[in-house]
Amino acid sequence: MSDDWTGAIDCDFHPRAPTPRDLSRYMDEHWRDAVETRGIDAWDSIAYPANAPLTIRPDWREAGADEDPVAAAKVTLDRFGFAHAICNCLFPVQAFRDENLGAAFARAVNDWLAAEWLAKDARLRGSVVLPIQSTERAVDEIERRAGDPRFVQVLMLAFGEHPLGKSRYWPIYAAAERHSFTVGIHAGSSYHHAVTGSGWPTYYLEDYAAQSQGFHTQLGSLIAEGVFVKFPRLKVVLIESGVTWLPPYLWRLAKFWRGVRNEVPWIDRSPEAFVRDHVRLTAQPFDAPSGAEHIGRLMDQLQSDTMLLFATDFPHWQYDGDAMLPPGVSPALRRKILIDNPLATYPRLERSP
């Protein structure tokens, strides 16, 4: 049934980001005072300007659909019968230069998400926002959430201070693997560097287009540094990446690796093999020309039916109407994208209440 979404697992769902004051209610006295006395009344990055068309689909904007779990469920979970939606909060914790602020806000974001979203709809699941400024504090935050089965993933951004494969981040992967958390990397930047290797693009459109470049870098880094050799059970999900950039990048990486593999002798398999075993992508947005025939040929380039995970990217405006998947997906592949692949990617989903 091409219009049956029952039981689907939405792997990228965004509650409206809280304000610093919303979050300060979840902070201890020191940080609550800091938010007040330092006047941190807004902390917004340039990633999703509130009034930009991409940020919220017009009909959802009108309905205030991302404001609370009831409104959101009405246009997503209730309407289509999704089994779960994984909440990725995009409050820009990563942008703080001060790791203490980063850790205080990350902890508050996760507490806020648990109390104001996860506790209010049993179908919702959460990602643990990490204070990536400090690996030690990020690991603390993972440990703090490990006992709460509603959190199924740890969340980082496509652009940070350093490529994510570097060994400085390995304790995060060790903790994630230890507690069966999936590692999610979502479009977005700490903006501690210019978005491109050639500086700051002028337009928001360019900034968003460049997000896929962050995924190129992170994937290359995770593979080249040997993260998947060191952590053989790790699963990484590239969230809101655009998808079709992946095969061309992998061809380049695999070819280059064949030429210079003496530089990274711990890489004992082709990059393509690591990707098939360890990396998944959310299927929204899907950068493609219109037409089912093209989609089939692009799907074939992924060379696997286990790679894609269903996502609405709610409330971002990635599709109109109910076109939540690209056209031309076969019923068998559809079932895998909607249900089987997410279940295989998120082991904590199966354990959740």
Added chain:
Amino acid sequence: MMLDAPPAPDADLDHRPAQDGAACLAIIDGDVHPAPGALADLKPYMSARWWEHLTTYGTRRRHGMSFEPYPKSAPRACRRDAWPEGGGAPGSNLDLIRSQYLDHYGIAFGILGPLGITGQSEINLDFAAALASAVNDWQREVFTRREPRLRSAIVVPYEDGAASAKEIDRCAPDPAYAQVFMLTRSAEPAGNRRYWPIYEAAERNGLPVALHVFGASGHPYTGTGWPSYYVEEGAGHSTSCQTVVTSLVIEGVFERFPKLKVVIVEGGFAWLAPLSWRLDKLYERMRGEVPHLKRRPSEYIREHIWVTTQPMEEPEDRRHVLDMMAWIGWDRLLFASDYPHWDFDDPFRAFPAGLATDRTQQILTTNAKAVYRLP
């Protein structure tokens, strides 16, 4: 979109030295790297003031290293067999370039793209302009004058738009020059207004602008910092190419300079199709931000951008690369060898099996004639 049926296997096509003259394709190669045998080769083309500066203070590049920030996989990233027996760097000995490359493959024209000490990525802009001029005169005298199959490039000190335009106007009257030459990692994305004098001068003089991978922008090579390894740098070149194409299109460079031709060099090519789709989709949503654009991004790309094929895309299933070529457009692809670098593409071996003969001819020869200024 239908692909051409694969032609019958042709054993002769595999590594055929071009000895039968007219029967061979007249190959045009969009990426050949000349090098000075020694730094002193540039001295005749520099003023005493700047030669003194070069030998006293050296180059100061926007990444802090005198050469490249990643050690390569081979000396100078060159083919081991490209080092001249009598000494000097690969790409410096005309006899070896002729015997090993031009004659061996039957190259009709090789378009030069000087790298190394060329003034590009240099922080001191006056010094950058002096070096670029020297390299332009040196190429013309040492290569194109002596070997007309090697066509020179106008290297521009691109962080200084006015000086670059001046250099283009200085060189362009000489037919030795086939293209204007920039690098993909500029200090700001390539469509930024500071670079417009370059595009204006190129258009005015009827020359295409090549943007070759590498360069030092003053930013980390990626928007998320410095990767550790050369393998990441190499695979990541295609991201700097994506920044170039995105910026040129979205800034409206092709609205402003409607006759401008741009060639993206050495970043592979398959990335261009997904990027076009992505930009079209975003344009659909957010054209209000870029009202200076009159058409979809993919239409500007299809009309103004060419990509060279090296290093050739090699997916496990060759149909995937043929699909990408068809999506990008058969008339948009230009052969390049990258001689004398280690990841050299052999014009008789690099293309995927099953590529129809007329497509191969387009990529090896016909398309380039529409792009470069050739005799």
